[in-house]
Amino acid sequence: MKDSIMDRSYCEDILEFLFRFEKEGKKSASRQDLISVSGIAQPELNLILDCLIEKNTIVILNDKEIVLTDAGRLIGEKISRKHEVLECFFYEMLGMPIESASEQACLIEHKASDETIDLLDTYLTRGPGWCRRHRKKNEIDTMICNNIGAFEEGDRVRVNLIKGCGRTRRLMDIGVLPGETVIIKRKLGDNKSLVIEVKGVEICLSPEIASIILGEKVL
């Protein structure tokens, strides 16, 4: 099982390299070219190439010029894009050195789903919360992660976030912290004054305090 995955990633790597050569204007590549960019030894490379021919992704012309088929080009292009997106994320957003960013991208590109890469790509180009898909996901998040005034009496709510800075000290000192589960004991009409229970103690909160505590319901 492990071997087949290894094989698959080697195969994908080769297709990726071939695609890059093509993009650089080289119509075909030799075995030597592939050995120098991939670091794979000759005997293994031969095995991989056989496998690729079998899957109809490459053809070898005149026994030395390796050329991508249309199907192969499609795979190569996809892997190459995954590599670029991941590398860009590691390098630009996370600030990793370019070498290790590339190295990590090389490892992850084989496992990351197309959807993940798409989302990551939109995230990189438009920033968080921009793409339609991303926003939809956010809406779901805020539905779960509401301010605690939105829950019903008797609900157990896990605090996820406390907004604002200065006013939160008192809350923290009595134990309302991200990660802590509180119980909504009483909600006063629609003005959202709350009584919550935290660490076995009942605390009443003004609506403006309740509105800065975000949480999600736990069952």
Add this chain to the structure above:
Amino acid sequence: MKIGIIGNPNVGKSLLFSSLSGVGVEVSNYPGTTVGLLSGTICYRKNQLELLDLPGIYTLDGPGDEECLVRNVIQKKDINALLVIIDAVHLERNLYLLLQIAEYDIPLVIILNMMDEATNQGIRINTEYLSKQIGSPVIETIATEGKNIDKIIPVTLTEAKPATITTLYDRHIEAGIRSLSKVYGIHKTEALLALEEIETNDELRDAADTIIQEIENEHRMSVHQIIAANRHHAAKNLANSVIEQTEVRERAGFDRFLTRIFPGIPILILIITGMLFSVFILGTWMEEQIVILFDNFFIDPLLISDLDPFLKELLFSVLIAIEAGIGIAFPFVLTFYLLMSYIEDTGYMTRAAFLADRTMHHFGLHGQAIIPMVLGFGCNVPAIMGIRNLTSKRERIIASFLITMVPCSARTVIIAGIVATFIGIAYAFSIYAIILVLLIITGYVFSRIIPGQQLGMVLEMPPLRRPSLYHVIMRSWIHIREFLFIAMPLLIVSSVVLGILQYYGVIEIFQNLFAPIIETFLGLPGFVSTALLFGILRKEMAFETLVVLAGTADLTTVMTKIQLYTFAVVSTLFVPCISTIAVLGHEIGWRYALLISVYTIILGLGIGTLVHIIGLPYL
């Protein structure tokens, strides 16, 4: 030897304090703050011990007055031992504070109070293991029954030890603490405070700022949040390791009704009006007795005696001042405090605050402010003393303005004695309506012009308890003594000054000076200004002086209805009495006390003028 008592609010600290120290309690104010510190002296085996009741706090590292005060006391190291009172029912929450105290290397004795409630709820605590973990002795007590209270002092004297338990902080915080203490040679606790941006000097702040920024960038959380989380985590682990068995029990059914709009609000109104009526009825009756007693035994004999007129005037001033002071203190302030302490000790007031929170918001106040506002109807003095429970200075100022406008029972005497008697009940109520409108406008306007932001209310709601009568009486006694100390001297001095002025005819000059203003603007006869002036001593005195000056009890013979009505409005609004001003100065500073006095004078004269102009055709 000095022993401090420290702990969360609502853990039975004060009860323990009064059981330990008995009656010898002194109220002292800590310099620079309005927070009161109770201290008591006890003798144990020929050792004199001073007990210090520190205010209830949730944390040592806070910016509030109370936290500052407790921190100062602890940092000064002149405390030989601390009794840390812990609520056994809420062990985890209480351990949070204990872990902070443990960092200060002061000998500790841990008092695990409310063991009866804990047992009732099926909580069993392995005290021995807890003591071993913390490194200080632990005593289980039930303060309400006096159980094990006798062990506290002997154990404190012989076994108190600094705690050995330490809180493990996040490695970045630990690194920050290490580098700050190394570079500046400060204690771990000081480094922690610097990292939490509390109480630092400039040099330390700069150094701490760099570390804080690094940590916050790394964690995306404020340093205070990380430290709080670490401490809560440690407290949780410690609590879990010593609690042997728990079963969750629901709170009594009755309590659940109190926080609902119905029947919560009707119950709230019932309790408040019930309290007001009892204070008013009991207070007026008692005050009458005191005044009769004073008049019969001191003032009348003085008036018919043939002493030197100056000396007579002087003695008379002192006597009426004492009469005014006692006449407020015992009938109103004491009655009120007895009722109030009782209700407070049941824990009901937090429920009231919860219900009133929304309404009070319109005045820039929070739910807690309902308590002093209600007190104001009985007497402004305890009401102003009650504002120290409010969290911010801004709230205390707004509340002070509003409270001094609330018609206290003395002003009710004026309204009832003048307006209701001579003009009609409906007109008496119209004065209340005017005051209510002014109150709402003042609250609304001041909440927008007084600087400072409105913080929300975060208030612990302790379970309802049956108060101990002894404790209620003790506390009321402490309050009444405090009142007498603050107000009496001022009352006597101002009364004597007024007496001397009158003796030398200065009052008459004053009267003549102000007569034109009073006559043209308020349409009142000139002698009224003297009545208003004496009203400052004690509000009903405005009424009494008016009767004396008019020379008849039937005021309609000397003044028209509109004049009486105007007089009632002006003296109701006009300047709080001397006792109130004294307490105001004490609680929020003399600048604001002066400002409030000026505001009420302007308000009184302004509204009086309006009443005179608008009301003339109707009465």
